[in-house]
Amino acid sequence: MNKFAMTLAAGLLGLGTAAMAEVKVGMIVTLSGPPAALGQQAVDGFKLAMDDLDGKLGGHDATLIVEDDELKPEVALSKANSLVESAEADFVVGTIFSNMLQAVFRPVTESETFLISPNAGPSTFAGRNCNPYFFVTSYQNNQNAEVMGAHAQAAGYKKVFMIAPNYQAGRDNMEGFRMHYEGEIVDEVYVPLGHQDYSAEIARIATSDADAVFAFTPGGMGVRFVRQFRDSGLADKVQFMSVFTTDETTLPAQKEAAEGFLAAGNWAPDTATDASKAFVAAFEAKYGYVPGGYAMQAYDAAMLINSAVEAVGGDLSDKDAVRAALEAADFTSLRGDFSFNTNHYPVQDFYQLSVAEREDGAWVTSVGEKIFDDYGDSFAEECSM
Amino acid sequence: MSTTLILIQILNGLQLGVILFLIAAGLTLVFGVMGFINLAHGVQYMVGAYLAYWGYGVTGSFVLALLMALPLALLMGLVLEFLVFRHLYDRDHLSQVLATFGVILFLNQLAKVIFGPASLSVPPPEFLDFSFTLIDGLLYPAYRIAVIVAGLLVALILWLVITRTRVGMLIRAGATNPDMVSALGVNVRQLFLIVFGFGAMLAGFAGVMAAPIFSVEPGMGDNLLIVAFVVIIIGGAGSIRGAFVAALLVGLVDTLGRTLVTDGLRLVMDASSANQIGPAIASMLIYVLMALVLFWRPEGLFAARAAR
Incomplete structure (x- = not known):
């Protein structure tokens, strides 16, 4: 009661x-x-x-x-x-x-x-x-890759090797990178989602004569790829650029393996x-x-x-x-x-980010050069609301 | 496509094959000897990797972590056998699949609760922390060579155990005709327990060895389990020799396929179509191989069990 x-x-x-x-x-x-x-x-x-x-x-x-x-x-x-x-x-x-x-x-x-x-x-x-x-x-999902491509163009990388998992977002990011990058894409490789061992792909990068690699390997894929890439010694010769691959969710496992690797984004913890x-x-x-x-x-x-x-x-x-x-x-x-924007997606600034160790020993992305100011996506003009 | 690249890819394929063998060896014994479908075998690989991570955190030494992980992985296998699997031997395959799938969900979730959802890493032992130069600018970590050597050693030891010891004889007999072995007065339950425990330990060993190369994360064994089943079907259930040959075969076909198929397609079509179709075909290759083997030798390459 x-x-x-x-x-x-x-x-x-x-x-x-x-x-x-x-x-x-x-x-x-x-x-x-x-x-x-x-x-x-x-x-x-x-x-x-x-x-x-x-x-x-x-x-x-x-x-x-x-x-x-x-x-x-x-x-x-x-x-x-x-x-x-x-x-x-x-x-x-x-x-x-x-x-x-x-x-x-x-x-x-x-x-x-x-x-x-x-x-x-x-x-x-x-x-x-x-x-x-x-x-x-x-x-908009492609934007980080667009920013990375624009940076690759500005930094003057001549030959880029691209790698992504074989699904829609992988292809979208490859397309995004191409938008502002005009150099040569020496190869693009698609791996299965959740791929474990990148040694076969790393061997291809080594023999491809590329001066930079662009990767979209989110989550655990990124942890494995980044560490294997570092272990292969290629990092000294080939600049590693990526999106959704070296971020605050993966860096605790990547740590120094990702040092100096480049990324792109709208923010970093040291903004x-x-x-x-x-x-x-x-x-x-x-x-x-x-x-x-x-x-x-x-x-x-x-x-x-x-x-x-x-x-x-x-x-x-x-x-x-x-x-x-x-x-x-x-x-x-x-x-x-x-x-x-008119399509309710953000208009914002984008930066080139790089991986570095913070004073307290945590590995984080750090804001570098601003690549785009008030950058909206390329789909907004098709939207009528 | 240079010869160097192909040689490097063969090395990579061997290494994948060896890791697959370590997982498939236990699985093929459990499946072949007991006729038991253990989907949770992949999760025992994950357990090994997490034990390595935990052991490394406690001791700061990879070797000590390995020495701690092995008995714990064995213990884990025995506990699972005692709590879950022994109640399933007499049930049909559907019950086994359901129960062992439940074990996967439980242990994956447990790993997440204890260690968090993010990917973790384990550094290789210091004395193996150097590399060989394969070609200018491309290094091959010594640890990967160590994995290949360790896998080959385990294969040798297993072969000796299976062919030269009393337990090995019982396992072979059990794989060929379990009913007769039981009728002859062998304690089959005890044999199952031994096979199961060491199967789990082998998977755990694979997990420990894989931890410094791959990332440690919940669900890391799930994909490998499927490939491990492909290996034991190609090799023949219950046959260690079959598992060894099939694992290397699958490792090589998968690794070389991913390089060669797309390049081959580029010779006959434009690059973007080749990039679309190539990876899809490459990821099918091991299943095509399995289908071909099943067509010509339905019992697998080295069938242990007599056709029934």
């Missing part, structure tokens, strides 16, 4: 707060399998932002529901359905991987719930299929904005590891939602007003300049 009364009271209380506009955010990221480290960064980044905001978003009480898509489209789909239907989330933040985004995209946007991607930025939704309910706080410095210090104090771009972009996603809820005074029923508030991107991004 007592229990029943308490449930009733809790129910009434719940009704009470619901009327006072509680902000509900659902998060779908990958938290199992080898790429779980990426999803964990996003969750920790988002949670840190909510801590900084005293658990509120836009001054209103907020709850965060975290779901694991297990890197399976059908799981992602059912988690998305439950978030928008049963949990009635106001915002869905996700995903890490583009193929997961494909799965959750329709159920979330068709229910007129705002979907904010903290990482995946496929070309699919950047052009003709752009959507008024979809925002991206990371980048010199005040907000970024405070974020990195707070993140490391709380979670005990160095945040990567995944954490930064999720933190920005939280701050973006915060700014929009605040702008509409907590009234999330007027979708057009919320959208306008999101489009304004009225928050301080950790990376510095940030605004939304």
Whole structure:
């Protein structure tokens, strides 16, 4: 009886707060399998932002529901359905991987719930299929490779050897690299996803006469490739350039093997904005590891939602007003300049990054030369919203 | 395509073959002798790699880590046999597949809980931390040579055990006709336990040896398990000799295929189509090889078990 009364009271209380506009955010990221480290960064980044905001978003009480898509489209789909239907989330933040985004995209946007991607930025939704309910706080997937290609061109590498896993994102990144690189591509090699031993490919690089290699080997593939590349002694002769291969999720395992290797991105832990410095210090104090771009972009996603809820005074029923508030991107991004393009993908600065050891012994990427200023993606012009 | 490159690729293929052999050796005994499908064999390879990582963290020495990892991998195999597998010997293959798949999920998740989801690395032992120069600018780490030598040594020891000892005789007899062995009064359960434990230890040994070359991560054994099954099907279930020959064959076909197929296709079509089709064909080659072997010799190259 007592229990029943308490449930009733809790129910009434719940009704009470619901009327006072509680902000509900659902998060779908990958938290199992080898790429779980990426999803964990996003969750920790988002949670840190909510801590900084005293658990509120836009001054209103907020709850965060975290779901694991297990890197399976059908799981992602059912988690998305439950978030928008049963949990009635106001915002869905996700995903890490583009193929997961494909799965959750329709159920979330068709229910007129705002979907904010903290990482995946496929070309699919950047052009003709752009959507008024979809925002991206990371980048369009090809952009990092475009930046790397532009750097290779500027640095004067004559012959580049390219390597990527044999799937769509691998080919997209190869295309991205070609966009601004005009030198010779001596060879492009596609390996199976999850490839273990790169000695065969490394032998090809050694005999190819290339002066630089461009790699897209995310996660554990990158750990293996970078260490095997270093062990082969090629690193002294051939400049290693990559995207999604040497980042804060892989460097703890790569360490000095990746020293001096080049990457490209919109941010690094040593980005010199005040907000970024405070974020990195707070993140490391709380979670005990160095945040990567995944954490930064999720933190920005939280701050973006915060700014929009605040702008509409907590009234999330007027979708057009919320959208306008999101489009304004009225928050301080950790990376510095940030605004939304017409397709809701970011317009931001891109840098050449390089791997170095920090004074405390942690291996991190470090911001180098700025390659592009206020750089938007090439698909935006096909988008009409 | 230079001769040097082909020679280097043959070396690489041998090394892949040796690692495959270490995994397949245990698997083929378990499958051949007990008729037991152990999908969790790949996970025991992962356990070995994580034990190496943990052992290295505790002792700071790769050799000590290896010496600690081997008995622990053996113990792990015995514990799994006692808790899970011995209850499955009399069940059908579907139950075995389901239960051992459950063990994969459990141990992969356990590794994630204990060590985190990120990839980890183990440095090679210091006395092997040097390289041979293959061609100008390309070094071949001595550790990789050590892996090949260790694999060949294990193959030799296994061959001696199987052909020259009493246990080996029982294993061979068990692989050929388990019912008769049991009827002759041999404690088959105990034999299974021994085979299982040492199979797990071999997989663990492969994991330890692979840790400094590859990355240590949850699920690292899952892909290799499939290839290991290809190896034992080509070699013939229960045959160590078959596993050895098939592992080297698969290693060479896979490594050389990835180099030669795309280059070959470029001679007959334009480069971008070759880049599209080449990798797809190259990754199919070992399965094509398996299909061909199954067509001409359905029992595998060195079938241990009499046709039934």
